[in-house]
Amino acid sequence: MKAALVDIKRFLILILISLAIALLDLKNFFAIPKSILQIVTTPIQYGLYKTSSTTVKQFEFVIKSRTAAQEQGALKEQLSQILSENANLRRQLSELKAFEAQQQKLNPQTFNLVPARPVGFARFLKIDKGSEHGLKLNQAVVYKDNLIGEIISVSPKQSEIRLITDPDSKITAFVSNSDSKAKGLLVGQFGSEMLLDKVLHQEVVSEKDLVYSEGTEGKFPRGLILGQVTQVFERENEIFKQAKVKPVFGIGDLDLVFVIGE
Structure with a gap:
């Protein structure tokens, strides 16, 4: 019972303190301390903001770089495949022309x-x-x-x-x-x-x-x-x-x- 009364007293004291702080704040009693606190914390907040912004940009750069590298690798693979197919087509065309030219010189019915x-x-x-x-x-x-x-x-x-x-x-x-x-x-x-x-x-x-x-x-x-x-x-x-x-x-x-x- 005594413990409950003690808790109630503490609760009431906290309420009174809160009300007092609110009234003092309305009267601009804390204007100077708040200004001082803002002066101190603003550079810190700005530094944290810039740091977080830089970190985000770095993460974005890393992600974009990886994506670009993957896309570049895929493009190189496609280009290599196209060049290989082109070389094969050129070789086949060259061989076809050689075969046709050969038949014109030596009759395939004879040779x-x-x-x-x-x-x-x-x-x-x-x-x-x-x-x-x-x-x-x-x-x-x-x-x-x-x-x-x-x-x-x-x-x-x-x-x-x-x-x-x-x-x-x-x-x-x-x-x-x-x-x-x-x-x-x-x-x-x-x-x-x-x-x-x-x-x-x-x-x-x-x-x-x-x-x-x-x-x-x-x-x-x-x-x-x-x-x-x-x-x-x-x-x-x-x-x-x-x-x-x-x-x-x-x-x-x-x-x-x-x-x-x-």
């Missing part, structure tokens, strides 16, 4: 042409077709009506081609012009040149003449272009003369070659 892509080149040219595609040793490899070389190695999925410019390559050939039809032996040289040897001295051979396959080996069709004469070497009182020959195109420029199958 069984197997298209193949070059996949490597050191001394020998590697292609992406092999025995699984019907390829065999010594088969001729052409581009349009130009002889590139012959197959010297075959695996199930790849083959190696010895080019006509290889030092081990020897092909019977002839030069056709308006004055004569000179015959000789085309021998590969180191680099990208060949030498037309064993040409009779009285035969006419001139610069820019085209050199063709004779076809006496039995593995190369007759009349395939081997190259173009760039220089003629003649010596008096000798039975034979020679001519320097270069291919009419670069192997590195080809996206597709064709093997003459059986």
Whole structure:
């Protein structure tokens, strides 16, 4: 009972104090202390406001940066895919044009042409077709009506081609012009040149003449272009003369070659 009376007294005292403070505030008794308090707390409030504002902006910047990075990554992936698809379309178009051009030069009803892509080149040219595609040793490899070389190695999925410019390559050939039809032996040289040897001295051979396959080996069709004469070497009182020959195109420029199958 006494404890309850004590609590009531405390409650009444608090009410009286509150009323007194309210009356004093109405009379502007606390105007000066409030002004002092505002002077002290305003910079603190401003600092807290600026800090919170800066923190919010930093969070927004981090979120926007992450979003931008994700969007940039997605755009890069899309661009990479588009470039890859574009490259594939260009390659397919180039191969289609090469196939059409090949059929115009060598009749597909006469020749069984197997298209193949070059996949490597050191001394020998590697292609992406092999025995699984019907390829065999010594088969001729052409581009349009130009002889590139012959197959010297075959695996199930790849083959190696010895080019006509290889030092081990020897092909019977002839030069056709308006004055004569000179015959000789085309021998590969180191680099990208060949030498037309064993040409009779009285035969006419001139610069820019085209050199063709004779076809006496039995593995190369007759009349395939081997190259173009760039220089003629003649010596008096000798039975034979020679001519320097270069291919009419670069192997590195080809996206597709064709093997003459059986």
